[in-house]
Amino acid sequence: MNIIYVVLPLALIVVLAALLAYVWAAKSGQFDDLETPALRVVVEDSERQA
Amino acid sequence: MTATAELVRELTCAHCRLPVVDVTDHHGHDALLFCCSGCQTAWSILHDHGLGGYYTLPERRELAVTSSSRSFEEFDHPTFHELHVRGLTGGAQRVVLVVEGIHCASCVWLVERVPLLVPGVIRAELNVRRSEVALEWDPAATRLSAIAQTLASLGYPPHPGSGGAREDVRRKEERASLxxxxxxxxxxxxVMLAALAMYTGWFGPGLDSQYEHFFRWLSLGLVIPAIAGPGRVFFRGAWAAIRTRALHLDLPIAVALGAGFVRGAINTVDGNGPVYLDGIAILIFLLLVGRYLQQRWQRAATDASELLHSLTPHGCRVVEGDEVREVPAKALTPGMLLDVRAGDTLAADGVIERGQTTLNTAWLTGESLPVSANVGDTVLAGTLNVSAPVQVRVTNAGEQTRVARVLQQVEESALHRAPVVLLANRIAGWFVVVVLTLAVITWALWVPRDPSAAMDHAIALLIVTCPCALAMATPLSVTVALGRAARLGILVKGGDSLQVLAGRGTIMLDKTGTITTGESALAEWQGPEWVKPLVLAVEAGSLHPVAEGFRRAWPDVSPAVGVETEHVQGGGIVAHVGERQVVVGSPRFVTTFLDQAPARHESVGTPVWVAVDGTLTATAAFGDPVRHDAATSVQALESRGWRVEMLSGDAAPVCRSVAQTIGIPVERTHAESTPESKRLAVEEKLRSGPVVMVGDGVNDAAAMATASVGIAVHGGAEAALVSSDAYLTTAGLAPVVTMIDGARRTMRVVKRNIAFSLAYNLLGIALAMTGHLDPVVAAIMMPLSSLTVVAGAWYGRTFRREPA
Known part of the structure; x- marks a missing residue:
């Protein structure tokens, strides 16, 4: 059970890394526009077919 | 393909698919037809750059390209650059422009290919929701005006962006929320994971105290940053509520969070008793989600004025001596002489000095039929010069123009409008009082019996009554309902307007374009059949609404050949068809060509006369047809407890006849309204209850911004869309009824959700007061109540297709 003293802090470090990545993404505006990128994908697909 | 289909295909514009009327004088490109030079330009641009794939896109924009001869010279002006353009490292420049006409996926495709069309453009990135394009270009290779011209020729006229400051603030706020x-x-x-470990121990044989301590301290260590970081907004909100003495849900939230955290921290240090910290952490998270949703649909009043300024052109042509120069409209001063070409929009108020023309004053009156203007007539900024070039001496420019003053009113009204107090916040008032009183009572009841437990029970009560579900009930239900409404073609910007629409009050309808279709259509024709081809031939080249009305009325009649147009004037057209002289125009205009004065002729609507070789051969009357669903919609609105009134810029007789047709009593119609008087009418009605303004034009914008809820109907002007709270993408008035029904059902769902969350709180209070509230029960109850609200919001029936 003592392993928990090692594993838990490790898990928290992983969480922290993910959180930092998310904060970076949010602050750099990745979530500002959730509509246009979706449309962009649709159009480029149809363009390839054309 | 059948023969007719073939014919139709051949007679439509190769770019925009609109029917090409004037086949004889088509803008040819091999075997292709174009309706206007703008479409041809766009077509050649696309083909020359190998972008012909545009025409195979599944969801293509069905709008005509506006042929624009604007040079966008003012976009290169130093002041413009100072205001809007930002330099990037490496010498490139960046600007954010608002573009009109963004609709669908094909717009993204087209706009983002601007770098291929204009060499020197590095990047073009479109944001569909905001209709903004961010452009980066190399100033050494191209100029902004060239890019703007290309955008305009593709059918996306650009306007300077909002200037940034306010927009940046909003964007930052939204990112901070995320x-x-x-x-x-x-x-x-x-924290939940840690709590799970602890509760497992609580159910089973028990966790080693060493591990339990570890998990307790871990929870505390994690919750401290949650309270100090994201959770701070609630304490700030509560403090603001106390200072302004306005009761707000933040207050009970802060009390619960504070009490729970302090007690949890003390118990952690002591090493016994419930910790509550898992509950606190999950509360903060859920509450923030609710707040974010609410933030997203809250009306952005500040946006209103920004797009509105696109009404007046940003540049104009000034006559100086023999020279005509293009200058930014901001540089205009009274006394300057403007050169206004046909198709231009006036940049300032003034008096016509030379020339005679017809003007579209739709922004002022809502009427699309052009009115004629002669030397000495006062003309207003924002009106469109339809037929001929004129020179105008500026009397008022910039902020002094009538249109600017109306727009200021829109802005002020939007800012000063009393905000809708959300039901949840109204409840918050007594909620705080009741909860605090009950906590004190609990404590007082337990002190004589068990002094050590008294504090625990009181705090348990405070925590379990944290109005989490209450705070989420409205935002969630409204967000889900707005998504459903959008699928029905009802785009609601301010979710709080649903609360108003669910009640009763006055609905004010604009006439032209709202109750009626806004297009002039042939209402009456008295004359022989053989005249029809002549009339069509004479009107063939004209874009005047009357000409278009004739074409729509007689789709099967083909125009006569061999037309020679003699001259076109404000009042009408004189032309020769073969040997015959044909005059089509207003009675006053046509009379001057008649050999003998005709008998008096009465007609409804706008009369148009046709004279052939000096004899009056036909008379027509143009009217604006009432939408087919108008009468039933008015009835439906009345039956739902709304008082329907009509506001119009049109003349009183027309208004009376329309009002009668759709069943609005004459005393509830306001004719000959200006934008200002429409606003005043709304203001007056606001004193006796909520007012919903439904309109389509710039002339309704101020009234719509003043009203409790402004709804823009399908086909409305950009300004009307901006100042409205809701926009209908399907034609007619029936969606207004659908919207009111949907709003009622949504409010029912909101109320049911609030009732649910209050019931949970009641249960919690009962358990806490009797001392039966175990931490585990509390930990299960709190998320459960939130889940109930989520489920209630999701499965609640709100917006549906068929209005009941």
Whole structure:
């Protein structure tokens, strides 16, 4: 059970890394526009077919 | 393909698919037809750059390209650059422009290919929701005006962006909210995991005290940043509520969070008793999600005025001596002489000095039929010069123009409008009082019996009554309902307007374009059949609404050949068809060509006469047909407890006849309204209850911004869309009824959700007061109540297709 003293802090470090990545993404505006990128994908697909 | 289909295909514009009327004088490109030079330009641009794939896109924009001869010279002006353009490292420049006409996926495709069309453009990135394009270009290779011209020729006229400051603030706020949610969520999940370990021990044989301590301290260590970081907004909100003495849900939230955290921290240090910290962490997360949703649909009043300024052109042509120069409209001063070409919009108020023309004053009156203007007539900024070039001496420019003053009113009204107090916040008032009183009572009841437990029970009560579900009930239900409404073609910007629409009050309808279709259509024709081809031939080249009305009325009649147009004037057209002289125009205009004065002729609507070789051969009357669903919609609105009135810029007789047709009593119609008087009418009605303004034009914008809820109907002007709270993408008035029904059902769902969350709180209070509230029960109850609200919001029936 003592392993928990090692594993838990490790898990928290992983969480922290993910959180930092998310904060970076949010602050750099990745979530500002959730509509246009979706449309962009649709159009480029149809363009390839054309 | 059948023969007719073939014919139709051949007679439509190769670019915009609109029917090409004037086949004889088509803008040819091999075997292709174009309706206007703008479409031809766009077509050649696309083909020359190998972008012909545009025409195979599944969801293509069905709008005609506006042929624009604007040079956008003012976009290169130093002041413009100072205001809007930002230099990037490496010498490139960046600007954010608002573009009109963004609709669908094909717009993204087309706009983002601007770098291929204009060499020197590095990047073009479109944001569909905001209709903004961010452009980066190399100033050494191209100029902004060239890019703007290309955008305009593709059918997306650009306007300077909002200037940035306010927009940046909003964007930052939204990003900050997302960051807060992320942090709170990550912490909540991990605290929950720790709590799970502890509760497992609580159910089973028990956790070693050494591990239990570890998990307690871990929870505390995680919750401290959650409270200090994301959770701070609630304490700030509560403090603001106390200072302004306005009761707000933040207050009970802060009390619960504060009490729970302090007690949990003390118990952690002491090493016994419930910790509550898992509950606190999850509360912060859920509350932030609710707040974010609410933030997203809250009306952005500040946006209103920004797009409105696109009404007046940003540049204009000034006559100086023999020279005509293009200058930014901001540089205009009274006394300057403007050269206004046909198709231009006036940049300032003034008096016509030379020339005679017809003007579209739709922004002022809502009427699309052009009115004629002669030397000495006062003309207003924002009106469109339809037929001929004129020179105008500026009397008022910039902020002094009538249109600017109307727009200021829109802005002021939007800012000063009393905000809708959300039901949840109204409840918050007594909620705080009741909860605090009950906590004190609980404590007082327990002190004589068990002094050590008294504090625990009181605090348990405070925590379990944290109005989490209450705070989420409205935002969630409204967000889900708005998504459903959008699928029905009802785009609601301010979710709080649903609360108003669910009640009763006055609905004011604009006439032209709202109750009626806004297009002039042939209402009456008295004359022989053989005249029809002549009339069509004479009107063939004209874009005047009357000409278009004739074409729509007689789709099967083909125009006569061999037309020679003699001259076109404000009042009408004189032309020769073969040997015959044909005059089509207003009675006053046509009379001057008649050999003998005709008998008096009465007609409804706008009369148009046709004279052939000096004899009056036919008379027509143009009217604006009432939408087919108008009468039933008015009836439906009345039956739902709304008082329907009509506001119009049109003349009184027309208004009376329309009002009669759709069943509005004459005393409830306001004719000959200006934008200002429409606003005043709304203001007056506001004193006796909520007012909903439904309109389509710039002339309705101020009234719509003043009203409790402004609804823009399908086909409305950009300004009307901006100042409205809701926009209908399907034609007619029936969607207004659908919207009111949907709003009622949504409010029912909101109320049911609030009732649910209050019931949970009641149960919690009962358990806490009797001392039966175990931490585990509390930990299960709180998320359960939130889940109930989520389910209630999701499965609640709100917006549906068929109006009941």
């Amino acid at each position: 960051v807060r949610i992320g942090i709170a969520g990550a912490i909540a999940i991990n």
